[in-house]
Amino acid sequence: MDAVTFRFTVDGMEVQATEGQSVIQACDAAGIYIPRLCHHPDLEPAGNCRVCTCNINGRNGAACVTPAVHGMVVESNTPQLTGDRRAIIEMLFVEGDHPCPYCVASGDCELQALGYRLGMVAPAQPYQQPGRKIDATHPDIYLDHDRCILCSRCIRASRMEDGKTVFGFEGRGIKMRLNVDAQGGLGETQMAAIDKAASVCPVGCIVIKRGSYRIPNGSRRFDKSPIGSDIEAKRTSRKS
Known part of the structure; x- marks a missing residue:
């Protein structure tokens, strides 16, 4: 049986969706990029970061966990939403420690790339420098806890893809942090470098040793193309 398809609009553009798709999945397929951090196409959505928040039928909601519905009206690219997203990115920068110029993830970091795309110049809030x-x-x-943005990708990947329970959160609010299921640290867990959880981190928190500079600076994912350009290229290819 063929999947049921329908249409809705995003920033005035008509998008075709399939029953069961979320707003962000339908937009990705249509070549419309909605900024995100916690969302990963291979993982169950969580709605943690709120970067993908859009105005959906007059109310704000996370595009990654909102089902696409026939006739819905979505606004994503507005000054208000761009400002809100930029504020979230700024808060993530000051709550952790993200020394982009010498970070091993520079050029391959989604937080850094979103800062560029959203026009972040310098955070208005003071740096907290947690020193984790x-x-x-x-x-x-190795795990650099100062660079964790609590996106939960590694938690979801470990549980749903790797069949393990390596990662979890502890604490609440500003004191929340990533932990592992062994008192002696990551080395006492079942974690392996080939695990899905080792490859989905959007920043420089989970890093594979001895492989950080195999792709040199200047040749990494976002050094030459802005984040989201791979998705937007789908719309360009349809027009040509």
Whole structure:
């Protein structure tokens, strides 16, 4: 049986969707990029970061967890939403420690790339400089907790893709942080470098040892193309 299709609009553009798709999935397929951080196409959506928040039928909602519905009206690219997203990115920068010029993830970091795309110049809030520890107990992976943005990608990947429970959150509010299921650190868990959880981090928190500079600066994902350009290229190819 063929899947049921329908249409809705995003910023005045008509989008075709399939029953069961979320707003962000339908927009990705149509070549319309909605900024996001916690969302990953291979993982169940969580709606944690709120960067993908859009105005949907007059009310704000996260595009990654909102089902697409026939006739819905979505606004994404507005000054208000861009400002809200930029404020979220700024808060993530000041709540952690993100030294972009010398970070191993520079050029491949989605937080950094979103800062560029959204026009972030300098955060208005003071840096908190939390000074969290680096966990280097694993032979192949290290965790830099200062760069974690609490997106939960690694948690979802470990549980749903790897069949493990390596990661979780502890604490609440500003004191929330990523933890592992072993008192001795990551080295005492079942984590492996080939796990899905090791490859989905959007920033420089989960890093594979001895592989950080195999792709040199200047040749990484976002060094030459803005974040989201791969999605927007789908719309360009349809027009040509």
